[in-house]
Amino acid sequence: MDINPESSKARQTSRVSGRRATLxxxxxxxxxxxxxxxxxxxxPDQLSEELRVRVFEAARRLGYAGPDPTARGLRKQRTGAIGALYTDRLSYAFADPAAVMFFEGVSVATEEAGLGLLLIPGGSLGQRDPEILMSAAVDGFVIFCMAEDDPLVEATLRRQMPAVLVDQPPIEGVPSIGIDDEAAARLAAEHLTSLGHRSFGVVSFDLDKDSKSGFADxxxxxxxxxxxSRARLRGYxxxxxxxxxxxxxxxxxxxxxxxxxxxxxxxxxxxxxAPRPTAIIATSDQLAFGFMEAVKKAGLSIPEDISVVGFDDVPEAARANPPLTTIHQPHVEKGLRAGRMLIAQLREEEPPETQVLLPTRLVVRGSAARTDH
Amino acid sequence: MDINPESSKARQTSRVSGRRATLxxxxxxxxxxxxxxxxxxxxPDQLSEELRVRVFEAARRLGYAGPDPTARGLRKQRTGAIGALYTDRLSYAFADPAAVMFFEGVSVATEEAGLGLLLIPGGSLGQRDPEILMSAAVDGFVIFCMAEDDPLVEATLRRQMPAVLVDQPPIEGVPSIGIDDEAAARLAAEHLTSLGHRSFGVVSFDLDKDSKSGFADxxxxxxxxxxxSRARLRGYxxxxxxxxxxxxxxxxxxxxxxxxxxxxxxxxxxxxxAPRPTAIIATSDQLAFGFMEAVKKAGLSIPEDISVVGFDDVPEAARANPPLTTIHQPHVEKGLRAGRMLIAQLREEEPPETQVLLPTRLVVRGSAARTDH
DNA sequence: TGCCTCTTCTAAACCGTTTTACTAAATCGT
DNA sequence: ACGATTTAGTAAAACGGTTTAGAAGAGGCA
Structure with missing residues (x-):
């Protein structure tokens, strides 16, 4: 319990000279x-209390910290952790509030179940690297945000472990969760047409794994x-x-x-x-923020000169200037449900809901206005 | 590579009936x-190319996805992942931009090294639960943001693995990284005194693991x-x-x-x-944001009626209204360096720097002004 | 006393790999 | 053509635990 000099010395050179003690x-x-x-x-019920105490004493004397998780995992055939597979470098995930909220939800589910959460990048340094994925010691996967032709999805599934697909087209035998992107996107576009807009521009995040920026036909x-991306554009x-x-x-x-x-x-x-669009729809709030910033820098004002609607409704949308009109989706709940769907499979409980669509809604704030045009 | 019906059927019922195939x-x-x-x-150099192909074919036929990570980990004595231990429930970490940036930095380091990143909550549902920690199959730990009397720190160290302490008092034999909290905090207070303020209030996040809100003597x-917390208050x-x-x-x-x-x-x-403080110092930007929000709700204005200075300089500080004057610290770099310090130990490279203090600086924006008082 | 049930502990199989030391065959240099 | 090297593959010992089946002894009951 205490941090006393003795125990911290023991840490450095265990009594059994160097090597970690074993059971x-x-x-x-x-x-x-x-x-x-x-x-x-x-x-504990399998031995006398007195012997148990002697065991723990010996363990402490030897600097033994308890059964090795890897060995235990091998024997018990469960590791006590689940993996979250993200399409790209994790730093991108951490930089995206929507992804962070999703992970927040997943983490609630893993903590409920007493499991660890292993984050697995799909690609790093430009190349897709199955190395980390294939060497991930986990009991199941949350597959988040992967392109549908990404070989890593197939590679993951090949490991024959429980999995849940998030925001991806369903695959037979694998539960999925997501939103109706197309319907949600329609809401955004309809809001703008109902305000009289006729001239549009769209800002989208990547359509494919290795996209370059530019106009997309x-x-x-x-x-x-x-x-x-595909479904939202379809919706617009x-x-x-x-x-x-x-x-x-x-x-x-x-x-x-x-x-x-x-x-x-x-x-x-x-x-x-020319003519300059009077309304811009972005497939994410992140892009909407950046766009608004640029518009202001160009000396135009929102929503007077140009209306903007986002997608995601991250918390910052409400605090933006002007507050961003956007499509709400329940990111945290998505993560929570995804996590629980996976955990239910681990427990071999009743087959969980197999296809979940979470609700979305338009949140009208201050970034889109009636056009005078 | 392809997602074809055959392979997805194979996934559900492997040819060897049910159980995953083994090597x-x-x-x-x-x-x-x-x-x-x-x-x-x-x-691959240990066998003929032709035999290697036959092996892979057989593997595919049997639905074998490659060597089991746990077994491999046991034999090789490395798991290919590092653990990040957080003081509390992970959902709190994900809700805190500073923690997220720190993890972002760590993730860069793990990806450089081809390692996975296992997130480990120190406590969940109120109780501190060493279960997840002790069953975490990792090669080392980044110990982030733990109270110095937290038994989990000692428990982690007892596992005798490489570790790095972050924002915590140094422990002999364990490299640490952090900032000079006290000096940084002084910068904040001095900025306000130099603006003429004499009447102060302080808003701090928790001082101890299980704190309740309220005034602290x-x-x-x-x-x-x-x-x-302790060092920043000392600085003020x-x-x-x-x-x-x-x-x-x-x-x-x-x-x-x-x-x-x-x-x-x-x-x-x-x-x-009474008298109402003219200046408020917060130990985090998160708290400063909330405070400013409340001040505005109360019909007062910042910085005219009351000045506010934060701590952390998260990106949103620059976009706040008014932009927040705060203390900058390099969160991402802290995570990156912590990760690298850990990885260097894993590689048994030259003993890494053992005590790193990252620079901080005052960032003057619009939330603190000269007082007319 | 004899039989049965607990309690407490053990022997040994097993989990799925990697790796070391070794063999047998093929290739090389001269 | 012959010993020396290289190549291709193998047997078996780890790695560090958990778990099943069972043994030995103690106590209970008639």
Whole structure:
């Protein structure tokens, strides 16, 4: 319990010279079998209290910190952790409030169940690296935000472990959770058409794993391998076409990364267009923030000169200037439910709900206004 | 590579009926020894290319996804992941931008090294639970943000693995990284005294593991077991005393959690004081945000009626309204360096720097002004 | 006393790999 | 053509625990 000099010295050079002590050594010290030491830790009812105490004393003397998790995992066939597979470098995930909220939800589920949470990057340093994935000692996977043609998805599934797909097209035999991206996106577009807008621009995050920034034509949009991108663009398309606006004339600027900074480029490209769009729809709040920033820098004002609608409703949207009109989706709950769906599988409980769609809604704030045009 | 019906069917019921295939079964299928199959995966130069292909074919036929990470970990005595131990529930970490940035830095380091990142909550559901910690299969620990009397720190160290302490008092034999909290805090207080303020209030996050919100007297401040809290308060104290202000008269309100919402309580308590403080120092930006929010709700304005200085300089500080004057510290770099210090130990490289202090600086923005008082 | 049930502990199999030391066959240099 | 090296593959010992089946002894009951 205490941090006393003795114990911290023991840490540096364990009594058994250098190497970490093992259960076998503790058994030898006490003069009992390995099974008994194991029982002392795992099934106190299997030995006398007095012997149990002697075991723990010997353990402390030897600097033995308890059964090795790896060995235990091997024997018990469960590691006590689940893996969360993210499409890209983790630093991108941490920089995206929506992803962070999702992980927050997952972490609530893992803590409920007493499990650890292993974060697994899908790619780093540009190349996709199955190394970390394939050497991840976990009991199951939450597959988050992966492109549908990403070989890592198939590789993960091949490990034949419980898994949950998040924001991805369903795969037979694997439960999924997400939102109706297309319907949600329609809400955003319809809000703007109902305010009288006829001239649009769209800012999207990446459509495919290795995208470059730039305008994306309809073919590219329809072939996008990130489900959220593809479905949201489809949603905008159908709402605008329904309002009699030709989607072919709507410029869609794809940003290679979902960070505010990237939207500055998009703004430059879209604001230069003639006629200048009166309304911009972004597939994420992050991009909307960046876009608004750039608009202000250009000396225009929101929503007077140009209306902006985002997607995600991260907390900062409410505090933005002006407050961002956007589509709400329950990120934390998505993570929580995904985590629980996975954990239910681990317990081999009744087959969990297999396809969950969470509700979304339009949140009207101050970044979109009626156009005078 | 492809997601075709065959492979997804294979996933559900592997050819070897139910159970996951093992390396031994693959060996039997090909008619070679286990060593050879192992070599096919790990040391291609040890067998003929043709045999290697046959091994992989058999593996695919049997639905074998490659060597089991746990077994491999046991044999090789390394798991390919490091653990990040956080003081509390992970959801608190994810809700705190400073912690998220720290993890972002750590993740960069782990990806550089091809390691996974296991997040370990120190406590959940109120009780401190060593279960997840003790069953974490990792090669080392980043110990982040723990109270110095937390038994989990000692428990971690007892595992005799490489570790790095972050924002905690040094322990012999364990490298640490952090900032000079006391000096940094002095900067904040001195900025306000230099603007003429004489009447102060302080908003702090928790001083100890299981704190309740409320005013904290000097004894409690000095006995705080979270180093950052204790040291920052000391910094404020020494700067104000140096300016001739009696610290005993400065109200310090402790918030039980480091979230903006909690600062509303603090604001209520501090604004009701007579005379009302003209300057508030917060030990985190999160609290400063919440405080500013509450001040505005109370019909006062910042910095005209009251000046606020934060701590951390999270990105949102620059976008706040008004932009927050605060103390900058390099969160991402802290995580990156901590991760690298740990990884260097794993590699048994030259003993890494053992005590790192990162630089801090005052960032003057718009939330603190000269007082007319 | 004899039989049965607890309690307390143990022997040994097993979890799925990697790695060391070794063998047998093929190739090389001269 | 012959010993020396290289190549290709193997047997078996770890790695550090958990768990099953069972033994030895103690106590209870008739």
């Amino acid at each position: 076998k050594e503790v058994a030898a010290e006490v003069g009992v079998s390995r099974a008994t030491v194991s029982n002392a830790y795992n099934r 309809i073919d590219k949009q329809h072939a996008a391998t990130y489900l959220p 398309e159908s709402a605008l076409e329904a309002a009699g606006i030709s989607w072919a004339d709507v410029p869609v600027y794809e940003c290679a990364e979902n960070v505010p900074g990237m939207a500055a480029e998009a703004a430059e490209a879209l604001l230069a267009l | 031994k079964e693959v060996a039997a299928e090909v008619g070679v020894s286990r060593a050879t199959v192992s070599n096919a995966y790990n040391r 000097i004894d409690k401040q000095h006995a705080a077991t979270y180093l950052p 104290e020494s700067a104000l005393e140096a300016a001739g202000i009696s610290w005993a008269d400065v109200p310090v309100y402790e918030c039980a959690e480091n979230v903006p919402g909690m600062a509303a309580e603090a604001a209520e308590a501090l604004l009701a004081l």
